[in-house]
Amino acid sequence: MTATPSSPPVPATEPSDAPDDLSSLEGMLANLKKSSPGTTDTTGQRCGLVAIVGKPNVGKSTLLNAVVGQKISITSRKAQTTRHRITGIRTRDNTQFVFVDTPGFQTHHNNALNRSLNKTVLGAVGDVDLILFVVEAGSFTLADAKVLSLLKQDIPVLLIANKLDNVHRRAEIAPWLQTMQERHQFAEFVPMSAKNAKDVERLFAICAKYLPEQGWWYAEDELTDRSEKFQAAETVREKLFRLTGDELPYTSTVIIDKFEEEPPARKGQKRLLKIAATIVVERDGHKAMVIGDKGERIKRIGMETRVELEKLMDAKVFIEVWVKVRSGWADDEARVRSFGYE
Numbered sequence: 001m002t003a004t005p006s007s008p009p010v011p012a013t014e015p016s017d018a019p020d021d022l023s024s025l026e027g028m029l030a031n032l033k034k035s036s037p038g039t040t041d042t043t044g045q046r047c048g049l050v051a052i053v054g055k056p057n058v059g060k061s062t063l064l065n066a067v068v069g070q071k072i073s074i075t076s077r078k079a080q081t082t083r084h085r086i087t088g089i090r091t092r093d094n095t096q097f098v099f100v101d102t103p104g105f106q107t108h109h110n111n112a113l114n115r116s117l118n119k120t121v122l123g124a125v126g127d128v129d130l131i132l133f134v135v136e137a138g139s140f141t142l143a144d145a146k147v148l149s150l151l152k153q154d155i156p157v158l159l160i161a162n163k164l165d166n167v168h169r170r171a172e173i174a175p176w177l178q179t180m181q182e183r184h185q186f187a188e189f190v191p192m193s194a195k196n197a198k199d200v201e202r203l204f205a206i207c208a209k210y211l212p213e214q215g216w217w218y219a220e221d222e223l224t225d226r227s228e229k230f231q232a233a234e235t236v237r238e239k240l241f242r243l244t245g246d247e248l249p250y251t252s253t254v255i256i257d258k259f260e261e262e263p264p265a266r267k268g269q270k271r272l273l274k275i276a277a278t279i280v281v282e283r284d285g286h287k288a289m290v291i292g293d294k295g296e297r298i299k300r301i302g303m304e305t306r307v308e309l310e311k312l313m314d315a316k317v318f319i320e321v322w323v324k325v326r327s328g329w330a331d332d333e334a335r336v337r338s339f340g341y342e
């Protein structure tokens, strides 16, 4: 169920509403261009940036992992698990899609962490070729409306009505789509489930025509420009959220204190990664929660992280996980920056 766009896609040229964040986007674009293969024949190639936006928990990271075909962004049932702009890259036929994941737009609290998250969202939508605006099929709340209000009319936006598998009365979707049509001039409607491989397949074909004809920026098999260190932090954070459920506030974070690589001792062996990670929480009670009974939970976080990283990085991994209390860190601008948020 897709509608044809009424006008051809126009690449964005106007500055975003968030000048602070534009500079980081420009830096990213410069990096992208640097890695251009350059020498190969680029005739017929398409390449461009696709931003995935939406309020927390609508399935943005699940969608990103599905389109990239590998786990790049962490997911959990807890809202706000995505805090960084993450690029996932996928090259299909003649088109290279460079996906930009964004944090869920936070509207409830106005602390430093949330202000930083919102700026990342604004930066991500300012200068891309296509925006996938993700909502839960059949639903549209005030938080969705806030995100939608940030999107400019000059960049094509696809309405991704996700979690269609949760909608049992499909007949209700058509009138809902009609109301959505009045909210924004969407280029197309895409009802789908990020967990359904066929839907994801169809999405590539829908998106391809919005990307400009130009040579690819990355090698055909590249999946992300994020470092292994970053992925290690993300994996610890995912295990932390999965294993603490709703008990732990989302303001906890993870810092990597050590990331060392040793080459294989002998031919045929794997390289060794020595990692030390610290989980930062706001209160003593949260620390006890992370540690668990007789240290059982923190051990499990470390063990599950190790198993996943060994697979992801094709290496032997040795990881230590610590927990420490820094009360009020999410309210403190300088500290938020020191933990790596923009």
Ligand SMILES: Nc1nc2c(ncn2[C@@H]2O[C@H](COP(=O)(O)OP(=O)(O)OP(=O)(O)O)[C@@H](O)[C@H]2O)c(=O)[nH]1
Pocket (backbone or CB within 6 Å): 054, 055, 056, 057, 058, 059, 060, 061, 062, 063, 074, 075, 076, 077, 078, 079, 080, 081, 082, 102, 103, 104, 105, 162, 163, 164, 165, 166, 192, 193, 194, 195, 196
């Ligand atoms: N049933 C169903 N569940 C989905 C689908 N897509 C995502 N989910 C679930 O929705 C929850 C949130 O998914 P995420 O991908 O973490 O959502 P997000 O929008 O990235 O969340 P934030 O990081 O908080 O912004 C997870 O439990 C997913 O498994 C879908 O198509 N169908």
